[in-house]
Amino acid sequence: MARAFRATTRGYKAELEPHERRLLSQLCADVITMLQARAKELSGEDAEHTADDAAQDEFAHFRRELAGLGDGLEDQTGEETAAGGVAPPTDPALARLLPSASAEPEQAAQFRRLAEGSLRESKIADLRAARMALESDPVTLSEDQAPVFGRALNDVRLTLATRLGIEDEADAEEVHRRAGRGKAATTDDLMAELYAFSTWLQETLFSAMLDVMPDEAEGQD
Amino acid sequence: MSSTAGSTLTQEETDLHLSTVAAKPYQVVVWNDPVNLMSYVAWVFRSYFGHSKEKAKKLMLQVHQEGRAVVATGPREKAERDVTAMHSYGLQATLEEAD
Numbered sequence: 001m002a003r004a005f006r007a008t009t010r011g012y013k014a015e016l017e018p019h020e021r022r023l024l025s026q027l028c029a030d031v032i033t034m035l036q037a038r039a040k041e042l043s044g045e046d047a048e049h050t051a052d053d054a055a056q057d058e059f060a061h062f063r064r065e066l067a068g069l070g071d072g073l074e075d076q077t078g079e080e081t082a083a084g085g086v087a088p089p090t091d092p093a094l095a096r097l098l099p100s101a102s103a104e105p106e107q108a109a110q111f112r113r114l115a116e117g118s119l120r121e122s123k124i125a126d127l128r129a130a131r132m133a134l135e136s137d138p139v140t141l142s143e144d145q146a147p148v149f150g151r152a153l154n155d156v157r158l159t160l161a162t163r164l165g166i167e168d169e170a171d172a173e174e175v176h177r178r179a180g181r182g183k184a185a186t187t188d189d190l191m192a193e194l195y196a197f198s199t200w201l202q203e204t205l206f207s208a209m210l211d212v213m214p215d216e217a218e219g220q221d
Numbered sequence: 222m223s224s225t226a227g228s229t230l231t232q233e234e235t236d237l238h239l240s241t242v243a244a245k246p247y248q249v250v251v252w253n254d255p256v257n258l259m260s261y262v263a264w265v266f267r268s269y270f271g272h273s274k275e276k277a278k279k280l281m282l283q284v285h286q287e288g289r290a291v292v293a294t295g296p297r298e299k300a301e302r303d304v305t306a307m308h309s310y311g312l313q314a315t316l317e318e319a320d
Contacts, residue, residue, distance in 0.1 A: 101304045101316050111316070115305050122309050147268065154261065154311040161256040172255045199258070206260040213267060215274050 002197075004204035005141075007212050012146050012205060015138040023194065024201075025134040026059065027156045028127040030067045031097070034159070035120045035127075037067075038094055042086065042116075062187045066163055085109025086116060093162040097123065097155055126152040146209055153202050160195040164188065245318055247300035249293040252313040253284050265310045266292060269303075294319050 003015040016024075086109055089095045098116055100108035130152035133139055141149050166172050178189065179196035251262075259281055266277035270293060283290035292314075293303050300316050307314035 097311070099308055099313050099315075101301070101308070101314070103315055103317065107316075111301070111304075115301070119305055119308055126309075150261065150264075151310055154257070158256055158311050166255055169255045203258055203260060206258065206264050210260060210264055210267075213264070 002201075003138075005139075005201065005208050006204070007208045010140070011143065012141045012208055013138045014201065014204070016134075016201075018137070020197070021134045021137070021139065023059075024153075024156070024198065025131045026063065027066070027160075027194065027198075028131045028134075028152055030063050031152075031155050031159050032124050032127050034067050034091070034094055035097070035124050038089055038098070039117070039120055059190075062190055065187055066159065066191065083110065084113065086112040088112065093159045096158050096162050123151075123155055127155065141205075146205065150202065150205055150209075153198055153205070157195060157198050157202060160191050160198070164191050164195060166195075245297070246294055247297045247316055248291045248319045249300050249303045249307065250289050250315050250317060251280075251284050251292050251307060252315070253288045254313050257312060259285065261310075262312065265307070265312060269306055269310070 002017060002020055005012045005014040083106055085106060088100050088108070089098060098112075098119060101111040101115065102108040126148050129145065129148045133141060133145060133149055161172070161175075164171075164175050166175060175192045176196050176199075178192040181189075184190040184193050262284065263277045263281045266272045266280055267274065270277075272280065280290045280292055292307075293300065295303075297316075304314045304316050
């Protein structure tokens with residue numbers, strides 16, 4: 001049984017089972033794969049075969065589905081818009097990880113042309129750091145590492161949520177109910193369990209972080 | 222192939238451009254979504270914008286209940302940095318001209 005994140009004198013600690021750490025790490029790797037495929041797609045390289053290493057484990061089918069690789073990335077050409085901007089990803093999970101910065105499509109496309117690359121890189125760096133942190137037992141995060149881990153965990157949650165079709169609060173509750181039933185029989189059941197687990201982990205980490213956060217900004221606004 | 226020919230602005234054009242840019246503040250809007258946790262959103266508002274506990278909570282609840290909240294207002298470049306930062310935290314954020 002996993003024990004939640006708590007604040008200690010030497011950072012935040014959570015005791016996770018080895019398979020829990022392994023699964024979370026694999027999910028981070030899958031999101032990295034998606035982001036890298038997007039980069040290749042925009043640079044015009046072949047985005048296929050990026051999941052080669054994903055095909056070798058017991059969750060291969062699930063992981064391909066999660067990474068949206070079953071949908072054929074060749075359909076997702078990163079077409080330039082008329083004025084030289086970059087169109088948003090057609091894959092909904094990628095579109096959620098790399099959102100449009102404006103409600104006005106051409107402005108969003110121009111912004112994306114300038115900003116999406118560095119956003120992708122920062123997300124990949126966060127996810128890699130999270131994988132490193134998941135190598136240790138218990139998982140221990142310094143004050144500096146905690147937000148990085150939290151962002152990576154959140155990107156994993158956003159990806160799972162998109163694949164599970166969570167669009168409103170009722171959908172999210174249904175996923176939690178589904179996860180509570182135990183004994184995952186389908187890919188969606190497993191995704192629901194992982195979503196509930198990573199949500200719980202995220203909640204405990206940020207509750208602990210809020211608890212120790214000094215309210216130094218008090219009275220400034 | 223790009224060329225710089227014809228790209229020179231007249232003084233009038235430059236002045237016009239700068240005065241327009243300076244006059245237009247932009248705002249950063251964060252949108253509600255069912256995935257981001259309230260504790261997480263409140264933490265992001267406090268740590269990134271330096272909002273007080275109360276202000277962060279108020280903005281977080283505004284996003285949750287009204288669907289959106291303006292979390293920062295300022296020059297376009299600053300607002301663009303803020304939007305990208307919100308995206309790095311996984312929050313849905315957009316840039317718009319302030320009313």
